[in-house]
Amino acid sequence: MADFSDKLVQILNYGSLNLGLGIGYALEIFDVMDEKGSALTLGELAGATGLNSRYLKEWLGIMVTGGIIEMTKKPDNDDTFFLPSSHGDLLCRRAGNNNLGVYTQEIPLLTACAMNAVKQGFKTGQGVPFSIYPDFQAFMSELAEAKHRKVLIQEFIPYVxxxxxxxxxxxxxxxxxxxxxxxxxxxxxxxxxxxxxxxxxxxxxxxxxxxxxxxxxxxxxxxxxxxxxxxxxxxxxxxxxxxxxxxxxxxxxxxxxxxxxxxxxxxxxx
Ligand SMILES: C[S@@+](CC[C@H](N)C(=O)[O-])C[C@H]1O[C@@H](n2cnc3c(N)ncnc32)[C@H](O)[C@@H]1O
Structure with a gap:
């Protein structure tokens, strides 16, 4: 029972973390931190991204507790936040075919588009039309960029x-x-x-x-x-x-x- 309860709590936590990751990817916050390559204060991050510091503060809280971003707490100075380059290797646009960051947008996108229609489908048995996913093609294009640009001609075709x-x-x-x-x-x-x-x-x-x-x-x-x-x-x-x-x-x-x-x-x- 305790194990199952832990499992459910973990699922809920990771679900929230996925949303935070999706926001960070879509707004290119990870890319900015990765390019800077050093620990930033909240003010510096707000300046570099052009984003609202109140929102960024909450987002950083999720990223730090989720183990994505590292925080250094100094008694007399502002806290600083750092994205390890090994995390950037998988989360940023520069990651090419290893880019898992782009996939963090999938669950938020599908939920926003289709959750209600799918729930309705359980009752009516009707299909869910493709037109209900207005942002799907843009997302697919981002995936395609990540998947194909550095790999298709250079690695995939020569292998076939x-x-x-x-x-x-x-x-x-x-x-x-x-x-x-x-x-x-x-x-x-x-x-x-x-x-x-x-x-x-x-x-x-x-x-x-x-x-x-x-x-x-x-x-x-x-x-x-x-x-x-x-x-x-x-x-x-x-x-x-x-x-x-x-x-x-x-x-x-x-x-x-x-x-x-x-x-x-x-x-x-x-
Ligand atoms: C996951 S996307 C992949 C797109 C692209 N091949 C790529 O690698 O990025 C799947 C594509 O299949 C298309 N598709 C789905 N059902 C189809 C059908 N019955 N006939 C033709 N295309 C279809 C969708 O419109 C969508 O563009």
């Missing part, structure tokens, strides 16, 4: 099929990225392999608009984006046996009909 995929991409093949979201991965590939031809597919028009804008900002001419439900590729697509390589990053598991999407992949491959 013992380097053979990279060679074929360099020579020129046709590639489809299913559930491309805001297009970070497929644009990076199109930029790295100009002789290949790329199609980004998603069923979320807003994400595709941003993907097209990203491709324009890269100045790419070997890429197209289409609005296509992956579950209906076989019925609707002109792409039967068209592609040499089909990829999907983090985009099969959360679809309504993943098996149909995978059958679509088979249908599109040469």
């Amino acid at each position: 099929d013992q380097g053979r995929l990279e060679k074929r991409l360099q020579q020129g093949i046709r590639v489809c990225d299913i559930g491309c979201g805001q297009g970070v991965a497929v644009c990076l590939m199109a930029q790295a392999y100009p002789k290949s031809e790329f199609v980004g597919m998603d069923n979320h028009e807003k994400a595709l608009e941003q993907a097209r804008a990203l491709s324009e900002s890269f100045g790419l001419s070997n890429i197209a984006f289409i609005n296509q439900d992956a579950a209906e590729i076989r019925e609707a697509s002109k792409f039967g046996q068209y592609f040499d390589y089909v990829c999907a990053f983090d985009a099969i598991h959360d679809q309504s009909h993943p098996l149909d999407a995978l059958k679509g992949v088979k249908y599109m491959l040469r």
